[in-house]
Amino acid sequence: MHLTLIGIGTGNPEHLTLQAIRAMNAQDLILIPNKGAGKDDLAQLRRDICDEVITNAETRIAEFELPVRDPSTPDYRKRVDDWHDAIAEVWQAEIDAHGTSKKVALLVWGDPSLYDSTLRIAARLDPAPKIEVIPGITSLQALTAAHATVLNEIGAPFIVTTGRRLRDEGWPSGVDTVAIMLDAGGSFDAINPTGVHIWWGAYVGMKEETIIQGPLSDVAEQINTTREELRADHGWIMDIYLLRKS
Known part of the structure; x- marks a missing residue:
C-alpha cells in the first residue's frame, strides 16, 4: 500500500498546493477523521476541500471515529503513545475494510512534519506502507502572514515549542523569539510580560x-477573553502565537 500524508494548510482550500491537489486526485481512498460532537466543523472542512478539488470519480472518501485520549493515564508520554496505538488500529481497520485500495491518503492540518503525529502513527501500521509526504502551509506561516511580520530577527535563532512547556519550564534560554503551538490556553500568563x-x-x-x-x-x-468567546461560539479552537523580547 502507498500511504500519502497531504498537508492541507489551515483549512482554506486556497492553501492547497498544486502538488497536494494532484495527490488527492490520484488516491483510491481518502480517510477523514471525525473528532466527535462539537468538532464536526473540522471534518466538514476536509469534506469541503475534497468536494472543491477532487475531480477523479474513482477516489472514495471514508470517515472514521477518532479515538479519544485517555485522561486517566498519569504519564503524559504513555498517554500519547497509547492514543497513537489506538488511532493506528482504527486506520488499519478502515484500510482493511477497503481492501482494494492501493493508494490511501490522509489530509493533515498544516504540514505533516511540524508538531503533528501522523507520521508516527503511520509507522505503527503493519505491514508498513510506502509513505509519501506532501508539504503544506503551517499555522506558523499563516500567523506571520496574517500579522505581516517575520518569524526571526536578523541572524537570530528562535524556538518553536508548546504551551505546556512554556507554562512548566518558562522562557527557553538562549533565544528572544518563541513560537507557541498546541496551547490549551493562556500559557503566556506564566511568564514575566515585561518587554514581551x-x-x-x-x-x-x-x-x-x-x-x-x-x-x-x-x-x-x-x-x-477572546479565545474563550471563540471556543464557545465554535465548539473548538485552533490558535498559535509568537512571543518576542525587545
Missing part, C-alpha cells in the same frame, strides 16, 4: 481568522 510582544491568531488562514498583537502586558487579558 505577542502576535496571536486563532483560525489563521480561515474565514473565522481572529488576530491580536501588542505588548503582552496590555493584550493578555483581551486574548484570553
Whole structure:
C-alpha cells in the first residue's frame, strides 16, 4: 500500500498546493477523521476541500471515529503513545475494510512534519506502507502572514515549542523569539510580560481568522477573553502565537 500524508494548510482550500491537489486526485481512498460532537466543523472542512478539488470519480472518501485520549493515564508520554496505538488500529481497520485500495491518503492540518503525529502513527501500521509526504502551509506561516511580520530577527535563532512547556519550564534560554503551538490556553500568563510582544491568531488562514498583537502586558487579558468567546461560539479552537523580547 502507498500511504500519502497531504498537508492541507489551515483549512482554506486556497492553501492547497498544486502538488497536494494532484495527490488527492490520484488516491483510491481518502480517510477523514471525525473528532466527535462539537468538532464536526473540522471534518466538514476536509469534506469541503475534497468536494472543491477532487475531480477523479474513482477516489472514495471514508470517515472514521477518532479515538479519544485517555485522561486517566498519569504519564503524559504513555498517554500519547497509547492514543497513537489506538488511532493506528482504527486506520488499519478502515484500510482493511477497503481492501482494494492501493493508494490511501490522509489530509493533515498544516504540514505533516511540524508538531503533528501522523507520521508516527503511520509507522505503527503493519505491514508498513510506502509513505509519501506532501508539504503544506503551517499555522506558523499563516500567523506571520496574517500579522505581516517575520518569524526571526536578523541572524537570530528562535524556538518553536508548546504551551505546556512554556507554562512548566518558562522562557527557553538562549533565544528572544518563541513560537507557541498546541496551547490549551493562556500559557503566556506564566511568564514575566515585561518587554514581551505577542502576535496571536486563532483560525489563521480561515474565514473565522481572529488576530491580536501588542505588548503582552496590555493584550493578555483581551486574548484570553477572546479565545474563550471563540471556543464557545465554535465548539473548538485552533490558535498559535509568537512571543518576542525587545
